[in-house]
Amino acid sequence: MTRAAPPLPQALSLAELHGSLSDPVLDAMNFLNEVVGRFPDAISFAPGRPTEGDFEPEDLARHLLTYTTYLEKELGWSRDRVRTQLFQYGRTNGLIHELIARTVANDEGIHVPPEAIVVTTGCQEAMLLTLRALFARPEDTLLVSSPCYVGITGAARLLGIRVRPVPEGPAGPDPEAVLAAVRASREAGERPRAFYTVPDFANPSGASMGLAARERLLDVAADEDLLVLEDDPYGFFVRTGPARPTLKALDRGRRVVHLGSFAKTALPGARVGYVIADQEVIGPAGGRSLLADELSKIKSMTTVNTSAVSQAVIGGLLIESDCRLREANSRTIAHYRTNMDTLLDELERHFPARRRVELGISWNRPDGGFFLVVDVPFAADHRALELSARAFGVLWTPMSDFHLDGGGTRRLRLSCSSQSPEEITEGIARLAAFITAQLTGTAA
Structure with a gap:
């Protein structure tokens, strides 16, 4: 048949x-x-892609051992507690937030409590979490330098967030152009919510903002009730002149959400990033929390937590460098x-x-x-x-x-x-x- x-x-x-x-x-x-x-x-x-430099496969085991030794010898953890730290899901906000807080304080002069840091699966997740939390209304608009790194514009597209370009000059974003874009956005019935920028050696242009421009941008952000999303993967890699302070190091009004990554400065294969979100959030009943806590709620519904093993490897690397990655690089x-x-x-x-x-x-x-x-x-x-x-x-x-x-x-x-x-x-x-x-x- x-x-x-x-x-x-x-x-x-x-x-x-x-x-x-x-x-x-x-x-x-x-x-x-x-x-x-x-x-x-x-x-x-x-x-x-970053250079592989002097990386060797056996380095991973050494970093991991350094981290577990730190937990046992420095923090006094039991063997059972160390095992749980590595083998279980772990804290949604991350396990190495305290080491990251020490590192950004040493390297960048950024002083925030460890609780203001969310450890993410690469910086791309940091972008997604931040955009999802901040952009709540249909009229909310993200301002970005143009040309712009496609990771942020792609994330905004996935989330259905309106993007308005701000033309970039030879010295990076012009604060007056940002101000003009904010006002044009409002005139168009939008709510300009945040401005995304890579202030140091931007991808793709290589342009960098001067110190006066950075300070002026923060003034514009304060005057216009605008948040600044600072992405800073390349700031260590200065060719000429002194390193410039990050926008977050200059931030006195908690206007800057700092997006970070260890892909360029440590180990790209670990896929560990972070977001510094120390802005205060006030609930309808008057309760207060940090923006980092709100990002953690979203993360619990996406990646649940960042790999404990990857965090341990990065944690060991940070300990070995005395939480001073600039010197280690x-x-x-x-x-x-x-x-x-x-x-x-x-x-x-x-x-x-x-x-x-x-x-x-x-x-x-x-x-x-x-x-x-x-x-x-x-x-x-x-x-x-x-x-x-x-x-x-x-x-x-x-x-x-x-x-x-x-x-x-x-x-x-x-x-x-x-x-x-x-x-x-x-x-x-x-x-x-x-x-x-x-x-x-x-x-x-």
């Missing part, structure tokens, strides 16, 4: 799924990952400084002043961090990126993927964080050949 063919599986319509799945930014990031995978031999200036800071210097020197060598004027090429000179931006006189889009990878063996990132206002079409981002100086030298030679071929019409 012949069996009837089984019915075809039911397909889901993309139109019936959440609108964020059709967002061009998500498609752009998938395209970039796909191109990187298809051209493994290309020299890549695309991802902003001295070799890494030197690596990034050398790489940025090499990148700038090689661009200068291939495009000296007269030639770059003739060709219409320019770039910025960041004071540190991972990224710089090159302006070119052609469309630096996904089609050009694929050609660059296939024919010239070099990858970069189109800046248009980071703009919310249609800008960046003739700009490309270069990241110099994970390569050796020799790879940077060869990569810029390939990039120069690609740019020259584009301008002479021979790239195809």
